[in-house]
Amino acid sequence: TVVNQALNIEQPLTVPALADDFGIDALLKNEQGPGFLVSLLYYLGVLTRMGRDPFGKLQFTIPNLVVRRLYVERMRDSFLFTFEHIKLRDEVSEIFYTTGELGPLCDFIEARLLKVFDNRDLRWSNELVVKTLFLVALFNDAAYIMDSETSIDRGYGDLSLIIRPDMRKYQLLDHLLEFKHLRWEELGAKNAGMRELSREELRELPPVAEKLAQAEAKLAGYRETLERVYGEKLRLRTHAVVCIGLERLVWA
Template identity: 55%
Template sequence: TDPPLISELADRFGVKDMLTATKDQPFLGSLMVYLGILTITGQDDMDDLELGVPNLVIRRLYVERIRDAILPEYEDRDIVRSAAKTFYASGDVAPLCDFIESRYWKVLDNRDYRWADELAVKMAFLVVLFSDTHYIMDSETAIDKGYADLSLIIRPDKRQYKLLDHLLEFKYLSLKDLKLTSEAIRAMDREEIKALPLVRGELDTANTQLARYRTDLEAAYGGKLRLHTHAVVGVGFERLVWESETGGCPA
């Protein structure tokens, strides 16, 4: 995902400036840097400033704010906690996907479809899986010459617990890509969706990427890693299909 860019930092944030300044990306980006919500992470090849989340505390605040907005009900959060615990310990993606399909995506408006892509799928999983207590969580993890979409690596002081390391790769296809309606895709079971040629192709691509990332991670961590990988394809804001691997064949 491309980082936000601004050409230069604004340095005036008085009351008058807040009321009269144009609230464009440079101003808002500068204000977020001033407040400590973003930080300068580098410069691009056009000398624009790249902005990013400064630390894990701020990242947690972002995720918690999104989760509170999308899942305000206690019952939903309780279901999410249970599904996430199951995933952490067993690698079973089904409860998470069931919840995202039936609850998370249902709160999105039709206008949100214009933002539908792999990032939307990744954000859904990041929100429901976020745990910086037990995991070192990273999005767009640099692995050799590639970038894994989402990684959950057990913290060194938590490896005595019944937890697994996880690596997830996300793909997205629109209903238009598949020439299907919402009603049609909802009526299909997951095996039927996985058998669609475009879906099968995206799963295969994700599995190939994950196999390469697995090799690099296992070389870096040695025998400590208990790695499960998960290729996930979102189909519109309707369905999710996946294949998980523990080192053998996808399941």
């Protein structure tokens, strides 16, 4: 959807040209292409122009953190629409904020958020999808400065949660997450049996172990940079996460 794509800073929203017909008939039309919605969001001020792509198409991005929050909250509301879902999300995210424990959070994401995808989505699955789901589950801009694709010394951390200065007196931890994605075919899995493996068994598979090692190597470099920037006040926990087939999560 346009909302999902707007959160991807690596691939900005593009349209060949801005639409200009926003009459009642157009607004009430059941089917409108993404170009119409992007144009409408631009005119409403919740997208901003950022130039053109190599094909001459207009590029758009979210203008600021306030509007970014609206996008994330819109996605969260579409995924978590019952009191029980919201309450459980709050519980598992608070465990993660204060302890760094990924188990309850990943159980929740597997059971609730990954279930919204079907087999047709697998061809488009990548690290961005996984990062967006974690952003939706963990979003808390009251306690954290949250950023995706954080620039860290010539590299980019996938998702960072840095405690706001006025919140460091509370029992919160800083977090940096790095995501990798694998398709089941990359594990040599063409049957349902491998989908039933435990997390420990999945973690031992060579392709999974390799992805985790790659993520951990990146995180180690990012940690050094963040410790130089923030010094002793930093309470950083790093997390390498591999998503398999938009079904299973493994971490280290």
